[in-house]
Amino acid sequence: MSQPVAGPVHLADPASGCPINLIAELLGDRWSFVVLRDLMFTARSGFRELLAGCDERIASNVLASRLTKLVDAGLLTRRDDPGHRQKVHYRLTEPAIQLVPVLAAMGLWAANWLPADPQLSAPARHLAEGGPEAMNAFMDELRLAHLGLMG
Amino acid sequence: MSQPVAGPVHLADPASGCPINLIAELLGDRWSFVVLRDLMFTARSGFRELLAGCDERIASNVLASRLTKLVDAGLLTRRDDPGHRQKVHYRLTEPAIQLVPVLAAMGLWAANWLPADPQLSAPARHLAEGGPEAMNAFMDELRLAHLGLMG
Numbered sequence: 001m002s003q004p005v006a007g008p009v010h011l012a013d014p015a016s017g018c019p020i021n022l023i024a025e026l027l028g029d030r031w032s033f034v035v036l037r038d039l040m041f042t043a044r045s046g047f048r049e050l051l052a053g054c055d056e057r058i059a060s061n062v063l064a065s066r067l068t069k070l071v072d073a074g075l076l077t078r079r080d081d082p083g084h085r086q087k088v089h090y091r092l093t094e095p096a097i098q099l100v101p102v103l104a105a106m107g108l109w110a111a112n113w114l115p116a117d118p119q120l121s122a123p124a125r126h127l128a129e130g131g132p133e134a135m136n137a138f139m140d141e142l143r144l145a146h147l148g149l150m151g
Numbered sequence: 152m153s154q155p156v157a158g159p160v161h162l163a164d165p166a167s168g169c170p171i172n173l174i175a176e177l178l179g180d181r182w183s184f185v186v187l188r189d190l191m192f193t194a195r196s197g198f199r200e201l202l203a204g205c206d207e208r209i210a211s212n213v214l215a216s217r218l219t220k221l222v223d224a225g226l227l228t229r230r231d232d233p234g235h236r237q238k239v240h241y242r243l244t245e246p247a248i249q250l251v252p253v254l255a256a257m258g259l260w261a262a263n264w265l266p267a268d269p270q271l272s273a274p275a276r277h278l279a280e281g282g283p284e285a286m287n288a289f290m291d292e293l294r295l296a297h298l299g300l301m302g
Binding site for chain 2: 008009011014015016017018019020021022023024025026028029030031032033034037055056057095098099101102103104105106107108109110111112113114115116117120121124
């Protein structure tokens with residue numbers, strides 16, 4: 001994994017300095033992972049696309065609150081669409097892109113132990129079983145798409 | 152990682168078969184990760200030990216509810232202490248032991264991006280940077296201590 005190159009992630013008043021506690025305080029709710037998953041593994045980036053495309057039918061107010069939380073934490077950026085005055089795009093930041101190994105490990109475990117759909121489990125299996133090379137290749141794809149390196 | 156050898160984990164009525172959604176539905180709350188962390192990385196196994204030892208000062212009713220949830224899910228077993236009639240011990244099951252790579256990836260990310268204590272981050276760094284060998288060695292230690300292979 002490459003070393004951090006962006007600013008730290010923001011978390012107010014943590015109850016301890018244990019890293020498991022810190023990430024659990026930041027992301028330990030069901031919908032934060034679902035929102036990060038959709039930004040990481042699909043091309044959706046607008047609010048309406050994220051709302052309509054979510055297989056778990058996230059509620060509009062929950063999606064809005066999680067997007068705001070993730071932007072405030074430094075895990076997402078929010079940008080206006082120059083072609084549509086009322087449309088915004090959400091993009092992953094470098095720290096969020098570096099969550100790929102976390103989501104891959106979570107997905108592999110769930111594919112092994114929970115009633116996961118084999119087709120929906122393929123990306124996590126590919127990443128987890130492909131090791132650092134597969135992780136780095138995918139993170140580089142995300143950097144191209146989300147950090148503006150294509151534009 | 153060794154293949155699953157225990158029964159599946161129980162999760163009622165998931166909203167989708169996506170593995171990230173499934174694990175987020177099961178464990179996506181702050182305290183589940185904290186409780187699993189303490190059972191995984193400390194020798195504490197009794198309710199009072201877990202309550203008193205938790206650096207984040209988990210509330211008694213929250214600890215009780217998370218232990219019950221994790222037992223019902225098949226991630227923990229609950230056994231009476233033969234020497235103390237009122238004491239019970241909680242132990243990790245095989246699926247919970249296989250969460251080691253998930254907690255290691257979470258801990259490494261938090262050590263890099265959040266204000267984590269370096270000393271508290273050492274176990275996650277050791278596991279994440281030691282690769283499959285370090286993960287397997289630690290999971291084998293947990294199997295000895297939690298699955299009754301020592302007794």
